Structures are given as structure tokens and as C-alpha cells.
Amino acid sequence: MSQSPSRRARPRPRFPLSRVVLTAVLLLGAAATGGTAAAGAAPGSAPLFWVDPDSAAARQAAEWRAEGRLGDARIIDRIAQRPQAVWLNEDGPGAVVRAHVGAAAMAERTPVFVAYFIPYRDCGAYSSGGALDAAHYRQWIDDFASGLGATDAYVIVEPDAVAHMVAGCEGADAAERYELLAHAVERLKSRPNTKVYLDAGNAGWIPEEQRLVAPLRSAGIDTADGFALNVSNFHTNEDSLEYGHRLADALGGGKHFVIDSSRNGNGPYDGDESWCNPPGRLIHR
Numbered sequence: 001m002s003q004s005p006s007r008r009a010r011p012r013p014r015f016p017l018s019r020v021v022l023t024a025v026l027l028l029g030a031a032a033t034g035g036t037a038a039a040g041a042a043p044g045s046a047p048l049f050w051v052d053p054d055s056a057a058a059r060q061a062a063e064w065r066a067e068g069r070l071g072d073a074r075i076i077d078r079i080a081q082r083p084q085a086v087w088l089n090e091d092g093p094g095a096v097v098r099a100h101v102g103a104a105a106m107a108e109r110t111p112v113f114v115a116y117f118i119p120y121r122d123c124g125a126y127s128s129g130g131a132l133d134a135a136h137y138r139q140w141i142d143d144f145a146s147g148l149g150a151t152d153a154y155v156i157v158e159p160d161a162v163a164h165m166v167a168g169c170e171g172a173d174a175a176e177r178y179e180l181l182a183h184a185v186e187r188l189k190s191r192p193n194t195k196v197y198l199d200a201g202n203a204g205w206i207p208e209e210q211r212l213v214a215p216l217r218s219a220g221i222d223t224a225d226g227f228a229l230n231v232s233n234f235h236t237n238e239d240s241l242e243y244g245h246r247l248a249d250a251l252g253g254g255k256h257f258v259i260d261s262s263r264n265g266n267g268p269y270d271g272d273e274s275w276c277n278p279p280g281r282l283i284h285r
Helices: 056-066 070-080 093-106 134-148 161-167 174-189 210-218 237-250
Strands: 026-028 086-088 112-115 153-157 194-199 226-229 256-260
Touching: 056 070, 086 093, 093 112, 093 134, 093 153, 112 134, 134 174, 153 174, 161 174, 161 194, 161 210, 174 194, 174 210, 194 256, 210 237, 226 237, 237 256
Parallel strands: 086 112, 112 153, 153 194, 194 226, 226 256
Antiparallel strands: 026 256
């Protein structure tokens, strides 16, 4: 990819995405002020997100404790004790979603999922893969939606998919991609208690937010609860909030947005490119 580090979304590593720890510390709302308080929401009304006791971070911490690496385990515990989004990027998502929804319900918490299976994912770059074709993707999304049932859940729809098309994604059919995203939003929103946020990239990728308006509309933003920013990226909450307000206004002012603050505590990384785990990053506090 030819974008500069400040403009691109984030190439991902070539190992399986299930090994990537992504915490789901979400700043909610089109006028959010911090923490997890939603815009205009009464204190305490924001959801309590689920912490998976068997997350990759939890397993790593347990392994290191068993090896006597107590200091290392305590560091990883700081991640393991935070809510984490569950990324769905392989066939058969329904059973996985169903299991996590059930576990979260037992804990009286709300799970967060990321749908990441669009055909020609990541424009064939670091995280290439996804569905084989449009029919495969529709079937996959239908299975995903069936797993949600009527229990509370949040779903982030297809990180990078819209912004990649706006920035340029040779080999992808824009009309087909937007139709598939709109199908995903519609099917997921058909679940009675699911909040759906369509990914809109990050504050440094498409700075002219007006360029995203028509693509987001084609991709189903009017049906979604809102849009997501900064997924797996490092822009500060302050920059993301300012950008999110601008984009929300451009969309007519009626949409909320969520910000992934899982590793942006120190802001963007200015050194050599390292998109998996740049040194010195922090979970936002």
C-alpha cells in the first residue's frame, strides 16, 4: 500500500487474526465526553461490556504465571481485565457468536463483535482473505446474525471496507462492496437488541470527511446505529472526537459514533512503521 503511515488504516500481521488482542474500550456517542458515557445518556446508562475470561490475553497471563513470570503476567492482566471485541473472520461465525453471547448474558454484560469477512479484504494486502464471493458473504452474514438472537450486543461492521474504497482499492467492485455492507447492516440490525456501527476508517485516513458521505450511505449508514472510528489504530480520542463530529454533521447530525481506544493512550506512533505492536503504545485510560 502506498499511503503514508498517518493516512492508512493499518496493515495487519500475516499470522491469524485470532491471535491479535484488541480490547473493546469504546468511547460512545456523537457528543461523548469520555470514558464510556454516551452522548446525552444519563449517568450509568452506558453498557457494561463483557470481559471474556478465556481471551488470548487471559490465556497468556495464565501461562506466564504457571512459568513463574509473575511480572509479565501482571502486565498482560491489564489487557485481559478489559473488555475485548471478538473478531469474526472465518467460516461458521454463528456458533461462535452464539457461544459468546450466551457467556456474556450469563455475566449480565454486553459483548462486542467485529465482522471482518468482506470479499477482497484489506485489498489483498496484509490481512487478505474474506469471503470467496458475494453469495458466500451474504450466507456468512446471515449465519452471524442468527447467532446474535435477541440478546444485547454491539457489532462493528467491516473495518476499512468503506475507507479503502474511497482511498482506492484496485480489484474490488465498489457497487458490490457497498451492497454487501448494506446487506450486513440490515441483517445485523434485524436482531432486536443489536447495535450496529459501520466502520468509517480513522481521523488520519480520509481527512476530507465529505468524501465518505455518499459511500457510507450506499453501505447502509442510514440503517445502522452509527459509525466506528479508529479500529486498531492509534489516533487520540480528542482527534477522533473532532473528526467524528465533523463526519456526523456531514451525515446530517443524527448518527452516533464509537471510537476504539484500545491502544491509543500515547497517540500515533511516529517511528518506523510497525502496525501490529508499535513500541510504547498504551490502552487509553
